[in-house]
Amino acid sequence: MRIPALLGKVPGSIYAVLVLLLLFRVGSAQFLSVSNFLNVLQQSSILAIVSIGSFLAILSHGIDLSLGAIVTLAGMVSALLMVQGYDVVPACLIALAVSVAAGALNGLLIAYSRVDPFIVTLGAMGTCEGLALVLAHGATIPATNATFKVLGGGSLLFVPLSALIALASYGLFGFLLKGTALGTHVYALGGNEEAALLSGIQVRPLKILVYAVNGLLAGFAGLVLASRLGAANPSQGIGIEFDGIAAAVVGGTSLAGGRGKVWGTFMGAVIIAILRNGLNMAGLPMALQMVIVGLIMVGVLTLDTLRRK
Amino acid sequence: MQHTENLPTTGSMPPPHVDLLRLEHITKQFPGVKALDDVSFDLRPSEVHVLLGENGAGKSTLMKVLAGVYPADSGRIVLNGQPVQIHSPRQARTHGISIIYQEFNLVPDLTVGQNIFLGREPRTAIGLVDRKALAAGARKFLDFLNADIDVGAKIHSLGVAQQQLVEVAKALSLESCILIMDEPTATLSEPEIQRLFETIRSLKQRGVSIIYISHRLQEIRQIGDRVTVLRDGRAVGTRPIAETSLDGLIQMMVGRSVSQRRIRTRNTAGPREVLRVDSLRRGRILKDISLVVREGEIVALAGLVGSGRTELARAIFGIDPVDSGTISLMGRTLANPSPAACIRSGMGFLPENRKEDGLAQILPVKDNIVQASLRKLFPWGLLDHGLERATARKYIQDLSMACPSVFRMTRFLSGGTQQKVVLAKWLCTESGFLIFDEPTRGIDVGAKEEIHRLMHTLAERGVGILMISSELPEVLSLSDRVYVMREGAITRELVTERTSQEEIIGFAAGGK
Numbered sequence: 001m002r003i004p005a006l007l008g009k010v011p012g013s014i015y016a017v018l019v020l021l022l023l024f025r026v027g028s029a030q031f032l033s034v035s036n037f038l039n040v041l042q043q044s045s046i047l048a049i050v051s052i053g054s055f056l057a058i059l060s061h062g063i064d065l066s067l068g069a070i071v072t073l074a075g076m077v078s079a080l081l082m083v084q085g086y087d088v089v090p091a092c093l094i095a096l097a098v099s100v101a102a103g104a105l106n107g108l109l110i111a112y113s114r115v116d117p118f119i120v121t122l123g124a125m126g127t128c129e130g131l132a133l134v135l136a137h138g139a140t141i142p143a144t145n146a147t148f149k150v151l152g153g154g155s156l157l158f159v160p161l162s163a164l165i166a167l168a169s170y171g172l173f174g175f176l177l178k179g180t181a182l183g184t185h186v187y188a189l190g191g192n193e194e195a196a197l198l199s200g201i202q203v204r205p206l207k208i209l210v211y212a213v214n215g216l217l218a219g220f221a222g223l224v225l226a227s228r229l230g231a232a233n234p235s236q237g238i239g240i241e242f243d244g245i246a247a248a249v250v251g252g253t254s255l256a257g258g259r260g261k262v263w264g265t266f267m268g269a270v271i272i273a274i275l276r277n278g279l280n281m282a283g284l285p286m287a288l289q290m291v292i293v294g295l296i297m298v299g300v301l302t303l304d305t306l307r308r309k
Numbered sequence: 310m311q312h313t314e315n316l317p318t319t320g321s322m323p324p325p326h327v328d329l330l331r332l333e334h335i336t337k338q339f340p341g342v343k344a345l346d347d348v349s350f351d352l353r354p355s356e357v358h359v360l361l362g363e364n365g366a367g368k369s370t371l372m373k374v375l376a377g378v379y380p381a382d383s384g385r386i387v388l389n390g391q392p393v394q395i396h397s398p399r400q401a402r403t404h405g406i407s408i409i410y411q412e413f414n415l416v417p418d419l420t421v422g423q424n425i426f427l428g429r430e431p432r433t434a435i436g437l438v439d440r441k442a443l444a445a446g447a448r449k450f451l452d453f454l455n456a457d458i459d460v461g462a463k464i465h466s467l468g469v470a471q472q473q474l475v476e477v478a479k480a481l482s483l484e485s486c487i488l489i490m491d492e493p494t495a496t497l498s499e500p501e502i503q504r505l506f507e508t509i510r511s512l513k514q515r516g517v518s519i520i521y522i523s524h525r526l527q528e529i530r531q532i533g534d535r536v537t538v539l540r541d542g543r544a545v546g547t548r549p550i551a552e553t554s555l556d557g558l559i560q561m562m563v564g565r566s567v568s569q570r571r572i573r574t575r576n577t578a579g580p581r582e583v584l585r586v587d588s589l590r591r592g593r594i595l596k597d598i599s600l601v602v603r604e605g606e607i608v609a610l611a612g613l614v615g616s617g618r619t620e621l622a623r624a625i626f627g628i629d630p631v632d633s634g635t636i637s638l639m640g641r642t643l644a645n646p647s648p649a650a651c652i653r654s655g656m657g658f659l660p661e662n663r664k665e666d667g668l669a670q671i672l673p674v675k676d677n678i679v680q681a682s683l684r685k686l687f688p689w690g691l692l693d694h695g696l697e698r699a700t701a702r703k704y705i706q707d708l709s710m711a712c713p714s715v716f717r718m719t720r721f722l723s724g725g726t727q728q729k730v731v732l733a734k735w736l737c738t739e740s741g742f743l744i745f746d747e748p749t750r751g752i753d754v755g756a757k758e759e760i761h762r763l764m765h766t767l768a769e770r771g772v773g774i775l776m777i778s779s780e781l782p783e784v785l786s787l788s789d790r791v792y793v794m795r796e797g798a799i800t801r802e803l804v805t806e807r808t809s810q811e812e813i814i815g816f817a818a819g820g821k
Contacts, residue, residue, distance in 0.1 A: 181430040181438050184423050191416035198398050198414055199428035259418045 020274050036277070038160060042152075042228065044273030045166035046071075047243050048266060049221040051251075052173055053214035054244030055265040060210050061190040061257025062117035066106060067218040067244055069128035071237030074099045074222030076132040079143040079232035088147045096219045102128055103215020107208035125241070133234040140233035143226050152228030162224045169217070173262050186210065191258025246297045247272050327390065329354045329518050330375075330487060335384035337370055344370040345381070346542045352487065357509060357519045359529045359550065362539035363562055363779070363814070368522050371539070372489050375520075376408040377401040407480035408489040411496070413472050417465040421458055422447035425479045450478040454508050470501040477508060481517075488512065489520045494528060495615050506532050524562075524613055526555055526818045540564055556811070559818075563781065563810040572761045572786045573768075578606035582640065583742040583773035584656075586625060589634030594620050596798040598634070602742065602773040607764065609784040609805070610777045612794035612817045618777045619661060621794070622744050625775075626658040627651045639741060652681055657735030659728075661746040661777070667731040670720035674712055675701035677719055677730050682737040704733035708763065725756025732763060743767070745776045749783060761787055781810045793817050 050067050057064035074095040081091035102124060109120045143149075154161040177183035188196040189206055197203050221240070226232045251268030253260030272293060279289045330352040337345040345367050352358050360368045374381045377395040385392050388404055395401050401408070415424050422443045423430075431442035447460040456474040464472060473493065480488050494502045509519055509532055523529050529536060530550055537547040538561040545561045584602040589595055594617055602608045610618045623629045625636055627646030636643050638654045648658070660666035668677050678701045679686055686700065687693060701715040708729045712722060719730060728748065735743055748764065749757040764787060768774055778784050784791060785805060793801040793816040801816040 179437050181432070184419060184427070184430065184438065187419055188416045188423075188427055191418045192414065195414040195416050195424075196427070198402075200399055200402075201428045258416060 020271065020278060036281070038155075038158070040273055040277045041163040042160040043277060044270050045160065045162040046221045046225050046228075047240060047247065047273055048166040048269040049169055049217055049224070050240050051244040051247040051265050051269040052169060052262065053217040054241065055248040055251070055253055055260060055262060056173075056186065056210050056214055057117065057121075058245070058248050058253050058255060059190045059257060059260050060186055060207065061193065062110060062207070062210070063121065063245070064106070064211065064214050065118065065121040065241050066102065066124035066128060067214060068237040068239055068241040069125040069132070070099050070102055070215055070218035071222040071225060071240055072232075072234060073102065073128040073132045073237075074219035075143070075226030075232040075236065076136055076141065076234065078148075078223055079141040079226055080135055082143060082145050082148065083141055088145055092148075092223055095223060096216060099215040099219025099222065100212050101215070103218070104208055104212040106215070107211030110211065111204035111207040129234070129238070132232075136232070136234055138234060140231050142231050144230055148227050149230065150227070152224045152226070162228065165220075165224070170262060170266050177262055187258055189257075243272050243293070244269075246293060249297060250300050327354070328352065328387075329356075329389065331387040332371070332375065333385050333387060335371065335374055335381045335386075337374060337379060337381050343542050345374070347384075348539070348542070348544045349384075350537055350544065350547075352518050352520060353534075354486075354518055355513050355516050356534045357513060357521055357532055359533035359536040360520060360522045360539065361524060361526075361529065361536050361558065361562060363524065363781075366539040366562075367542040368539055369491060370542075372408060372491065372520065372522060375401070376406060376489060402483055402485075405484060405486040406489070407483055407485035407487070409473070409476045409480065409491065409493065411492050413476055415464045415472060415475060418463055420461050420463055421451070421467070421475050422460040424464055424475055425450065425460075425482050427479075429482075446482065447478065450481045451475075453481065454478055454511070469496045470498075470504065473497075473505070474508070477512075481512075486516065487518050487520065489522070491522045492524075492615075493521070494523070494525065502528065524818055526558055526815075530555075538562055555815070559811050559814055563814055572758075573607065573765055573789065576606075576789050577769050577771075578789055579604040579771065583638065584625070584775065585637040587635045587637075589621070589624060589631055589636070591620070591624060591629070591631045594797050595624060595631065596796075598799055600792055600799065600802075602775050604741070604773050605768050605771045606790070607768050607774045607776060607788045609788035609791045610775060610794060611779075611781070611784050611791050611813050614779065616794040616817065617797040618794050619746055620797075622658065622746055622775070622777060625651075626656060626744060652738060652740075653684075655739075655741040657681070657738055657740040657743045659731050659735060659743065659745045659748060661750065663724075663727055663731050667734075668719050668727060670718075672719060673716045674705070674710075674719055674722070674730055675715040678704055678715075678733045678737055681734050682739075685738065700737060701733075704736060707736075708733055709759075723756070725752045725760070728752055728756070728760055729763075732760070736767075740772070742773045742775070745774060745778075747777060747779065749778075749780070781813055784813065785810065795819055 050071060053064055053067050077098050078091045078095035081094060082088065106121055106124050109115060110117050113120075150161065152162055156164060177186065185196065185201050185206055188199070188201060189203060193203060222237060225236060229236065247268035248260065248265045249255065249268070250271055251260070251264035251266070253265060275293060275296070276289060279292060284292075328351045332348065332350040335345050335348045336343070348367065348371055350371065360371065362368050370379065373379045375386065375395065377397045377400050380396065386395060387393070393404060395404065395406070416427065419427070425447045426443055431439040431446060433439045444460050451458055451460065451474070454474055454477060456471070456478065458467065458471050458474060464475065467475070477488070493505060497505060512519065521529065521533060533550045535547060536550050536553060536558070538545040538558065540562060581604045582601050583604050586598055586600050589598040598621060600608070610621065612618050620629065624631050627643070627648050627650060636646055638651070638656055641654065643650060643654060664670065669680070675697055679697050686696060698715050705712050705715065710729045710733075711726050719727060722730065745764065749760055752760065761783070764774060764776070776788060788805045791803040791805055791808065791813060792799045793803065793813055795817055803813065
């Protein structure tokens with residue numbers, strides 16, 4: 001194979017990462033330092049885990065707006081339980097169970113009520129965020145347990161543990177989606193629901209499963225976030241769902257469903273994390289960062305649509 | 310499950326004198342229409358049985374009853390001598406009945422193999438997808454069909470004919486002994502059609518029976534063994550194809566009683582051309598279309614569903630882009646056709662689906678009536694509610710609409726009255742040229758005649774009308790000239806007074 005052909009095989013997102021790295025290197029000398037690299041890895045790991053959920057929802061021709069709120073709720077539940085004197089493990093397990101239940105409820109409503117996923121998960125977003133506020137009476141709850149802190153702050157051979165967990169999750173879901181019948185069925189569900197139904201696939205339980213898994217992923221990300229921050233506050237997950245959707249879309253997932261790769265979403269999450277980090281280091285205010293991320297998402301979608309024509 | 314051992318074989322089939330399948334006295338009523346009226350149909354082993362009929366004759370409904378999509382109101386289905394109940398598409402599959410629709414049921418982003426075994430993936434000992442078995446199984450069915458398709462290719466990278474073969478392979482893998490094909494050649498090219506026929510012949514040899522829905526008269530004589538003709542929801546007769554003639558089949562399809570009273574009592578066409586279309590082309594959909602409509606003339610566009618009539622109307626009204634060709638209205642060429650530009654130049658379009666495309670269902674009648682004339686009625690952009698109401702009232706009276714008030718929400722009106730609202734909307738624009746797409750579909754008989762009369766009156770006032778209609782009696786009683794379309798091209802121009810249903814359908818179906 002000739003070199004140009006090989007270059008054509010590299011996904012566009014890799015180029016995007018290289019361009020971003022170069023740009024931010026020009027902007028700030030610290031940007032390419034080892035410490036900042038580890039920082040980006042850690043920051044991107046939470047978004048990366050949540051993005052799998054955004055990806056799964058979009059792949060199955062739905063959307064999940066409740067992920068950020070579940071991130072908040074899971075962190076809050078675990079912190080509150082630990083403050084009440086629960087051990088780390090039961091506190092985390094209960095928080096995860098709550099997250100799965102919230103996701104499964106989304107799935108149940110989407111599968112059986114025929115209400116659009118956008119509306120169902122928008123409702124769940126409000127409900128979970130409100131629940132976190134009520135539980136904590138609007139306050140920030142400390143989560144300073146030393147064992148708990150390992151989850152978000154620990155590292156293995158200088159690599160943050162959370163980044164390893166994120167990578168392992170991608171490995172797992174990459175395998176599930178490509179190597180198992182279940183994965184094929186999720187693609188079928190998003191690609192042509194009618195065909196899936198006529199092929200004997202149990203479409204409704206599959207939808208419930210997808211959203212329950214989303215809940216689990218968001219809950220887990222919530223634990224990692226609370227652990228890294230050493231606290232749970234009722235708004236710390238806000239907006240992650242949109243970055244997750246952006247990561248999936250930038251990573252090549254089709255909003256029409258049925259098309260996309262989980263590793264593309266990983267690249268999308270890394271791009272967004274680098275963007276956020278780089279813009280931070282360049283001293284851009286939060287509001288302006290949102291403008292830039294929004295523009296990039298629209299730009300990528302426009303290019304994608306034009307290319308397919 | 311053994312996926313690779315279930316190619317159908319002749320050995321397991323019942324002897325040929327036994328009917329494989331009988332549909333007995335099937336009746337199916339939809340609101341307002343009797344779609345199937347006491348229809349009986351039988352299928353023998355290794356037979357290609359053609360189901361022939363005009364649009365709306367009941368072919369698809371009958372097959373949907375068999376495939377478990379609709380329940381029948383009465384009648385029964387007998388398979389291999391046993392009465393069976395088929396309540397869902399999945400139940401139909403367990404009985405060995407597969408249906409291939411015109412719109413394929415494949416997942417575009419999965420591979421050929423994954424689609425063939427979707428929901429029935431072969432597993433390895435630890436429950437993972439056995440990719441080798443899946444590829445080998447898919448290969449076996451495709452090889453049987455002589456299909457040179459990569460089992461690892463994604464569906465969206467295949468052409469229509471290849472996708473159709475994948476559907477056939479999938480049906481084979483389901484051990485189907487009855488395969489229903491709904492207009493399988495509608496989107497195929499000639500060599501692809503011949504390939505499909507070879508496939509059908511080899512399926513027959515393997516003992517698969519095929520119900521072949523079509524209205525292309527030439528091809529059914531190449532491939533069919535027997536033919537059953539449906540008309541207006543009733544079975545007209547079943548004949549061995551060898552004993553039929555083209556004319557005989559056409560007679561059966563359209564019926565003998567063609568003594569329709571002509572509504573259009575005199576030809577009011579003037580010399581001025583209100584619409585002129587020259588060499589309009591759009592891919593494979595519209596092939597070099599030229600036509601003319603004069604003032605005061607009603608021109609019909611006849612043809613089968615899928616022949617490109619609606620696509621032509623949409624192109625003329627500037628909804629869909631075209632590759633080349635020109636459209637002139639009232640002698641002026643439209644530079645950039647768009648609905649807005651067409652309306653400004655005096656064109657109106659009454660779409661086929663008036664519920665979805667023609668009317669805003671939740672708005673009051675008055676809003677719908679003035680919707681396309683806002684610029685004309687209120688040139689300064691400010692609404693004059695008194696004028697709006699007065700205008701609406703005038704048309705409600707003129708068209709004698711069964712509508713108590715101009716404030717009535719449109720969706721509460723009957724189909725016939727709704728069509729009158731659409732008509733009023735375009736009368737209000739005072740257009741000189743109107744396109745009617747299926748003007749009386751789903752409208753009861755009384756209202757139908759009124760709509761016809763209104764169209765005639767419009768023509769008398771000098772409006773040029775292009776009417777798309779699948780109902781040949783309507784074409785014959787209302788039009789002055791007929792353009793017949795087939796496969797995206799105009800194949801014939803006829804003078805209505807000197808033609809017949811048989812002649813029109815002959816040109817539309819390609820029989821002559």
